[in-house]
Amino acid sequence: MNKRMQNDNPYIGVQKEPVLVTSTGKIPADLVKETRALACKRIAVKKVASLIPQKFFEAMEHNQQLASCCRHPENHDIEAWRSKPDEYAPDIYIFFCSCGRQHRRFCIGGGDERPHWEFN
Amino acid sequence: MATYVKYDTAIEKLCNKLIDAFGTTDTWRAVIVTDTPAPTTDSIIGDVTQIAGSNGYTTNGENITFNSTRSGSTITATAVDVVWTATGGNLGASTTGRWVVVFDDTAAADDLWCHWDYGSVFTVAVGETFTLDFGATFWTMS
Numbered sequence: 001m002n003k004r005m006q007n008d009n010p011y012i013g014v015q016k017e018p019v020l021v022t023s024t025g026k027i028p029a030d031l032v033k034e035t036r037a038l039a040c041k042r043i044a045v046k047k048v049a050s051l052i053p054q055k056f057f058e059a060m061e062h063n064q065q066l067a068s069c070c071r072h073p074e075n076h077d078i079e080a081w082r083s084k085p086d087e088y089a090p091d092i093y094i095f096f097c098s099c100g101r102q103h104r105r106f107c108i109g110g111g112d113e114r115p116h117w118e119f120n
Numbered sequence: 121m122a123t124y125v126k127y128d129t130a131i132e133k134l135c136n137k138l139i140d141a142f143g144t145t146d147t148w149r150a151v152i153v154t155d156t157p158a159p160t161t162d163s164i165i166g167d168v169t170q171i172a173g174s175n176g177y178t179t180n181g182e183n184i185t186f187n188s189t190r191s192g193s194t195i196t197a198t199a200v201d202v203v204w205t206a207t208g209g210n211l212g213a214s215t216t217g218r219w220v221v222v223f224d225d226t227a228a229a230d231d232l233w234c235h236w237d238y239g240s241v242f243t244v245a246v247g248e249t250f251t252l253d254f255g256a257t258f259w260t261m262s
Binding site for chain 1: 121122123124153154155156157158169176199201203205207215216217218219220236237238239240241242244245247248249250251252253254255256257258
């Protein structure tokens with residue numbers, strides 16, 4: 001097949017990704033582009049404990065539905081994200097317990113501290 | 121903080137006395153949603169798709185203990201943090217939650233107020249938590 005024939009073939013060329021739309025005209029979440037961006041690398045909570053608001057810890061310490069290891073966030077790792085790259089500060093914090101479970105905090109209000117850290 | 125997006129119809133409903141946004145009269149709730157909010161056309165809770173009501177998530181979400189007070193000509197709204205804990209399976213049997221929506225549950229039609237985008241889908245597996253942190257201030261209006 002020569003080049004001209006290739007170009008004439010409607011089945012060869014750029015094919016757009018199909019986007020599934022629900023009956024309400026909306027796009028399912030798993031097809032929407034991610035905007036979340038890593039703000040602060042995963043680190044042991046112990047190394048940044050003084051930066052973390054006490055209520056972050058208390059929400060886990062006082063949650064009787066959690067495994068005992070998860071109720072000790074001082075033993076976790078923590079990672080911070082921005083829900084979109086131009087957020088002025090992290091608004092998502094993920095605690096990683098040694099058991100593998102994750103505990104997410106999504107900061108949607110105003111007026112609170114948003115800790116961040118930089119370590120090699 | 122994550123970007124606060126108010127539904128276009130919310131302000132109309134406020135002026136029409138369908139939404140009570142002062143004090144603690146109305147019960148406001150937060151839900152987790154799995155498809156793109158449409159702030160120009162969505163109007164009531166039935167217009168959004170929530171994760172399933174299972175494994176620690178109740179359909180129509182959780183009470184955020186809404187309150188608002190006035191100082192001078194400014195109304196400041198507050199809410200209490202919400203914690204969802206997954207039990208028996210993924211929260212809401214879902215792997216595709218992404219947006220958080222707040223609505224007025226006391227309003228007759230369960231009118232929508234606002235939403236935030238987490239920026240990616242998230243899964244809350246068994247024994248994990250997802251916390252909404254409303255900070256010191258939910259919103260202000262003057």
